Amino acid sequence: MRKGLKQDIEGLLENYLGDLEYWCSTMEVDNINFVTAGTPSFEEIEDANAHRILVKAVLKELRDA
Secondary structure, three states: OOOOHHHHHHHHHHHHHHHHHHHHHHOOHHHHHHHOOOOOOOOOHHHHHHHHHHHHHHHHHHHHO
């Protein structure tokens, strides 16, 4: 693994998590689906929040590694 890769991944996940937190707190699920392309499509806001929680857990695990 190249030097700095872990930090780059952490930064990317942190930015994505920030987007998810913003979207989940300010948008309806249809709007979240509209503004994203690589994120899974969500049926309900609970699905989006579950994805946000997963990303947060992955980021924590990466930081703790």
